[in-house]
Amino acid sequence: MLVALSTQGACSTLWLTKKTTRHQKSLTLNNGAKLDLSQDHPQNTSPSPPAQMYALLSYCFPIMLIPFEWGLKLILEEDSTSFFGPTIAAAGLSFMVPLTEPKRLRSLKNGEIVISPNDNRYIPILWILIIVSLFAWAASCYFSLKLPSVTILSLPCHLAIGAGVYSLSIVLTFVKRRVA
Amino acid sequence: MEILVSSLIAAILAPALGAAFNLLISRSLRGKTKEIMIKKSSGEFEQLYIDALANDEQVLREVQNTLEFEHDVYEAIKKLQFTYRNLSAHQGHLVDFVAEYNNLKLAIECKLVLNRLNEEVLNKYLGAEDRLDKLLFLTRAPVAPKIRKFINASRNRDRVAFVSIADGSNLSESVATAIKKELQISQSP
Numbered sequence: 001m002l003v004a005l006s007t008q009g010a011c012s013t014l015w016l017t018k019k020t021t022r023h024q025k026s027l028t029l030n031n032g033a034k035l036d037l038s039q040d041h042p043q044n045t046s047p048s049p050p051a052q053m054y055a056l057l058s059y060c061f062p063i064m065l066i067p068f069e070w071g072l073k074l075i076l077e078e079d080s081t082s083f084f085g086p087t088i089a090a091a092g093l094s095f096m097v098p099l100t101e102p103k104r105l106r107s108l109k110n111g112e113i114v115i116s117p118n119d120n121r122y123i124p125i126l127w128i129l130i131i132v133s134l135f136a137w138a139a140s141c142y143f144s145l146k147l148p149s150v151t152i153l154s155l156p157c158h159l160a161i162g163a164g165v166y167s168l169s170i171v172l173t174f175v176k177r178r179v180a
Numbered sequence: 181m182e183i184l185v186s187s188l189i190a191a192i193l194a195p196a197l198g199a200a201f202n203l204l205i206s207r208s209l210r211g212k213t214k215e216i217m218i219k220k221s222s223g224e225f226e227q228l229y230i231d232a233l234a235n236d237e238q239v240l241r242e243v244q245n246t247l248e249f250e251h252d253v254y255e256a257i258k259k260l261q262f263t264y265r266n267l268s269a270h271q272g273h274l275v276d277f278v279a280e281y282n283n284l285k286l287a288i289e290c291k292l293v294l295n296r297l298n299e300e301v302l303n304k305y306l307g308a309e310d311r312l313d314k315l316l317f318l319t320r321a322p323v324a325p326k327i328r329k330f331i332n333a334s335r336n337r338d339r340v341a342f343v344s345i346a347d348g349s350n351l352s353e354s355v356a357t358a359i360k361k362e363l364q365i366s367q368s369p
Contacts, residue, residue, distance in 0.1 A: 062191035084187040088194060105240050111221035114243050118214055156186055163194035170198025178233045
């Protein structure tokens with residue numbers, strides 16, 4: 001069960017439209033929202049509500065999946081809950097793939113382009129981790145179908161692998177947004 | 181029911197683990213900087229070092245403030261040229277501006293915060309043009325003690341000067357005073 005999710009919020013393109021005085025600066029985002037630029041120090045700024053919403057969604061997503069899996073089990077009268085591990089692994093993978101898009105923030109006013117050298121170094125590492133995660137997802141499917149009773153730290157193996165891939169996707173998203 | 185409990189544990193554990201790692205990364209990067217490149221419309225690149233945990237919006241804000249600061253300095257130099265006709269100035273290739281007066285040549289580099297400087301970067305600035313006499317750093321924030329210490333230990337210490345222009349002070353006047361001092365321009369035009 002592959003779950004595809006968009007993480008547009010992670011790599012949104014912003015553009016500059018207006019410059020007034022030092023204390024009245026603002027950016028217009030691609031969703032039309034205005035961003036106040038009056039603070040000079042980046043560490044003083046908290047994430048905007050949409051960024052917090054995306055973060056909350058990605059943190060809560062595995063919990064949201066459980067009632068769906070359980071409902072499917074009741075409707076189909078088939079045990080789909082044993083496939084929860086591969087499902088969250090696939091969800092994690094679908095978060096990772098959009099992160100491979102290079103960051104290029106463009107300020108339209110004078111045509112400057114902001115490039116992050118860290119991001120250029122991060123993308124190949126991401127691809128390696130995506131391939132590793134693909135194998136992990138395959139392993140999770142294998143354990144789920146063939147060896148559902150095998151456990152790691154009393155957690156079914158397919159669930160442990162799925163949780164691991166999902167955790168990795170959360171870390172990689174954070175690194176892309178804040179570090180790269 | 182057992183698989184439901186296990187699924188619930190995995191569903192809570194996965195984001196919790198991710199959040200814990202993110203917290204660790206944040207703590208380890210606190211106070212550190214990351215490199216950002218600005219490709220200007222002229223095709224030239226400018227390197228910036230900003231807070232390691234700055235997100236896209238914060239990066240753009242920092243870039244915008246830096247470009248505005250450079251523009252303000254450029255305006256201040258142009259204003260000074262009206263007063264001192266022998267003062268020539270142009271935008272540099274590896275430094276922001278180069279000013280020249282009576283055979284003295286000054287490179288001017290504008291930084292909001294001068295938070296990273298090493299011998300390689302210093303040589304790059306000082307070698308930006310032929311026969312540069314001095315390098316002037318114009319900053320918005322006070323220069324960090326570690327940077328001052330580095331310059332004092334450098335063999336180029338006599339060729340480097342800093343001027344921090346605090347918010348609220350007259351930028352144009354501060355820039356003019358600094359340039360006049362470094363280029364030994366007399367007070368009267």
